[in-house]
Amino acid sequence: xxxxxxxxxxxxxxxxxxxxxxxxxxxxxxxxxxxxxxxxxxxxxxxxxxxxxxxxxxxxxxxxxxxxxxxxxxxxxxxxxxxxxxxxxxxxxxxxxxxxxxxxxxxxxxxxxxxx
Amino acid sequence: xxxxxxxxxxxxxxxxxxxxxxxxxxxxxxxxxxxxxxxxxxxxxxxxxxxxxxxxxxxxxxxxxxxxxxxxxxxxxxxxxxxxxxxxxxxxxxxxxxxxxxxxxxxxxxxxxx
Numbered sequence: 001x002x003x004x005x006x007x008x009x010x011x012x013x014x015x016x017x018x019x020x021x022x023x024x025x026x027x028x029x030x031x032x033x034x035x036x037x038x039x040x041x042x043x044x045x046x047x048x049x050x051x052x053x054x055x056x057x058x059x060x061x062x063x064x065x066x067x068x069x070x071x072x073x074x075x076x077x078x079x080x081x082x083x084x085x086x087x088x089x090x091x092x093x094x095x096x097x098x099x100x101x102x103x104x105x106x107x108x109x110x111x112x113x114x115x116x
Numbered sequence: 117x118x119x120x121x122x123x124x125x126x127x128x129x130x131x132x133x134x135x136x137x138x139x140x141x142x143x144x145x146x147x148x149x150x151x152x153x154x155x156x157x158x159x160x161x162x163x164x165x166x167x168x169x170x171x172x173x174x175x176x177x178x179x180x181x182x183x184x185x186x187x188x189x190x191x192x193x194x195x196x197x198x199x200x201x202x203x204x205x206x207x208x209x210x211x212x213x214x215x216x217x218x219x220x221x222x223x224x225x226x227x228x229x230x
Contacts, residue, residue, distance in 0.1 A: 035220075042207060043161075043220040058217070088159060102168070104151055105218060107161040 002027045004108035006091050011113045013078070013085070021076045021111045023091035030096030032074035033105065036060060037088040046089075049074055050096055078113065086115045118143045120210050122221035129198055130229050136194045137224050139208030143189075145169075150184065150191045151209040151218065161207070167191065198228045 004025045013019045025032065031050045035043040045058030049068040063082025068074055074093075078085045089112075092105040119142045129135050141150060152164040167175075167184050175182050179199075183192045191210075195202055208221040 040225075042222040045217055048217065090159075090161065092161075102149060102166075104163040104166055105161075106163070107153075110159045112159075 004091060004093055004106055006089075006108035006111050008111060009109065011111055013113065013115050015115055016080045018077055018079050019113070021078070021089055021091075021113070023074045023076065023108060025072055025074075025091075025093045025106075025108075027093055027106060028071070029093035029106070030071070031094045032068070033092040033094075034058075034064075034066065034074070034076045035090045035092065037090060037110075043090065046076065085113055088112050118145070118210070118212065118219055120208055120219050120221040122208055122224050124224045125222075126225045126227070128227040128229060131200055132197050134194060134196050135198050135226065136192055137206050137208075137226070139191045139193070139221060140189050141191060141208070141210040143210070143212065145212045147212075149211045151211065152182075152191075152193050153207045153209055153220075155205040155207065155223070157204070164206075165193070195226075198226075200228045200230055202226060203228045 007022045033048040034046040036046055037043050044060050046064050047055055047058050047066040049055035052068055052071050055066050055068050065077045088110050090110045091108040094103045094105045121140045148169045150167045153161045154164055155161050172184050179196045181194045205223045205225050207223045209218045211218045
C-alpha cells in the first residue's frame with residue numbers, strides 16, 4: 001500500500017555530529033517537503049522540492065541540507081551548524097504539477113530527534 | 117504578506133458537546149485553498165478538508181462541518197457530538213493559488229473529556 005515512510009522513529013545525536021533523516025514515498029508524487037515542529041507549536045518549513053534534482057529553502061533552512069536524486073527519496077541532513085536541532089521532523093509529499101496548490105499534503109509518521 | 121491565525125490555543129469540552137475551531141487567513145491573493153489537518157498523539161498529520169476561495173458554500177460531512185466566509189477571512193471547523201477520539205491538535209493550513217508552500221497555523225489543542 002502507498003504512503004510515506006520515515007526512519008528512524010527516534011534518533012539520538014551527540015552535539016557536533018551530523019545526522020541524516022530518511023524520507024521515502026511510493027505515491028509517485030513530484031513534490032516533497034520537510035517540516036520541523038517544536039513542542040506546542042505549528043510546523044515550520046525547512047526545505048521543499050518540486051521536482052527531482054531541484055529543491056528550495058524554506059523558512060528555517062540554516063543548519064540543514066537536502067538532496068533529491070530520486071523522485072521517491074528526500075533525505076534531510078541536520079548538520080552541526082544547527083544550534084538547536086532537538087525537535088520532531090515531519091516529511092510530506094504532494095502531487096505537484098499545474099494544480100499543485102489544489103492538492104493536500106500527505107505526511108509521514110515523523111522522526112523525533114534528540115541531541116544529547 | 118500572508119498570515120494565518122488560530123487564536124484558540126487549547127479547548128476542552130465534555131464528550132458529546134459541539135465544538136468550533138476558528139481560523140483567520142489574511143492574504144491579498146484572490147485565489148487560494150484552505151486545508152484543515154488533524155494531528156493525533158501519534159504525531160502524524162491527517163488531512164481532513166480542503167476548500168477553495170471561490171466556494172463559500174458551507175459543507176457537512178458526518179460530524180464535521182465547515183463555515184467559510186471570505187469577507188471576514190474566516191474558515192471555521194465544527195465537530196458535532198464530539199468524541200474522545202477527536203482529541204488532537206488541529207491545524208488550519210492555507211495555500212496561495214500560485215504558491216507551492218502551505219502555511220500552517222499554530223494549532224488548536226482539542227481535548228474531549230469523557
